[in-house]
Structures are given as structure tokens and as C-alpha cells.
Amino acid sequence: MFIINCPYCGKRDQVEFSCGGEAHIERPKQPTELSDDQWAEYLFMRKNIKGVQFERWNHTHGCRKWFNMVRDTSNDKIHATYKMGEKPPIK
């Protein structure tokens, strides 16, 4: 269990949230020009880093808004949470 700071509602328990996987994946500009392998790469392949990872989260049992999070997967330390469309505060 850990506390997550929702950018809209404030600090809440982790059980109110659900993780939506890796963040900042750009949709290819010309999907029709991609090979099947490239399309599959975009659609299914995700990083599984041990360390600092950028993720999408949803406040499912609260405001139901999506937001981004910078989390260290090795110790669950949350470095930052920020709204969708905003630039990551940490590189």
C-alpha cells in the first residue's frame, strides 16, 4: 500500500487507483506505412524497467481522471505526478 498524490484530488490511498501502463507512447503519424512488426511494436511492446518509469494512472474510485506518474519500480517511490498533456517534471 502506498499514497498517491492525484493532481486533481490530492493524496489518496493506492487502492483508489489503477495503473494504465507505460506513458508517453506516441501513435505513429502514418500507421498505413508501417510493417506488421512495427505496428505490433507500437501496439503491444512495453518497457518493464527496474528503476524510474513513466506511467499512466487513473483515479478510478475518485475523480476518474487519467494522469501521469514517475515511479521507481524497484522501491515504489513516486517522484512526481502530473496531468495529461503536461511535460514530465523529471527527465
Add this chain to the structure above:
Amino acid sequence: MLNFNSPIQNEKKYNEIKITELEPTIKINLRSNKREFSTKIGKILSILPPTEANTSSGNENYSLLWLSPDEWLVYSKNKNQNFKDQIELEKKLFNEISKINQGAVTNVSDHWVLFNLKGNKIYDLLTKSCPFDFNEFKKKKGSVLQTIVNHIDVIIHNNENNDLNLFVRRSFSEDLWLWINDSASFL
């Protein structure tokens, strides 16, 4: 009276806790991210939608709860409002907002069931199965919270000191009612 079949129709008293079902109550969900929306709501309900998170605004007839940056819930405080009042309010909001693409108006009177919890031990009761820290919440009159109680989604509105309104989805209302009664009997 509203055309509403209450799932609970009960009132219980325990040691320092009183639980009542406050139905029928008009409840309307409002969604918009347009600028003119606030002024329209202000004109119709005489209340401005709160922009600060986890807060509410209200007058003697209605309360307007913040649910997310573009979503609010309006509910009537007056239990004696009839079906005609509900239709008129919904129609007015629909014509002024939905019809001209200023947002969405949804009548959720039958979707949510409203409980009122009163007494010195209501926070002891909720913390039995809610992960939220109520210390700041209970000090601030009018604060709003969306969380889970006993794994069930709820909206909680702090009316005043030790007096809460709790909204629960209709299909979960009996389950939560039974849990509240069971837990309150052990306090």
C-alpha cells in the same frame, strides 16, 4: 413525491450513530468544460459550481458537489420535492446546457441512493473499511469525497459537524446498508 422505489426504506439508531435513508431526492449529474457553463448554472440554480477540488456549494434548496474538474452533482436538500419539480429542473438544465452543446445533463436520481449518517462515531464507523484520512475532511464543512467504503464506491458530503450525506450506487446500496448496520452495532 418522486416516482422512486426506495431499496432500503429504513432508519436505524445505534450507540451515538443514526443512519437514515434520505429518499426520494433529486440528483442530476452535470458535465462541461465550457466557460459559459458556470454562469448558466448560476442563473438556473442560483449556485455557482465549485472549482476547487473536494468542495461544494449550495443554497437552501440544492447542493452542488465537485466530482472532477469538469463534473458536478446537484442534489435537492428538500425531501418533499415532487416528480414535477424534478422534471422541470431537468428540462431547464437540459434546454440551457445540453441542447446548445454547453455540456451534458443526466438525471441520476435512480442511480444513486442517499444515506444520512449522524453522530459522534460516524468517522470511527467509516474508517473501519475506508482508506481515506478523515482528519482534515471532518473539520471542513461542505467538503466532498469520492472513495471506497467496504470496496464500494461512494460520494461523501460533509453537511456539518458529525453529519454526513453518503451516496452509493443503487445496486450496492443494500450491501452497504447491511455492512453499516453490522459495523455500527459493534461501536
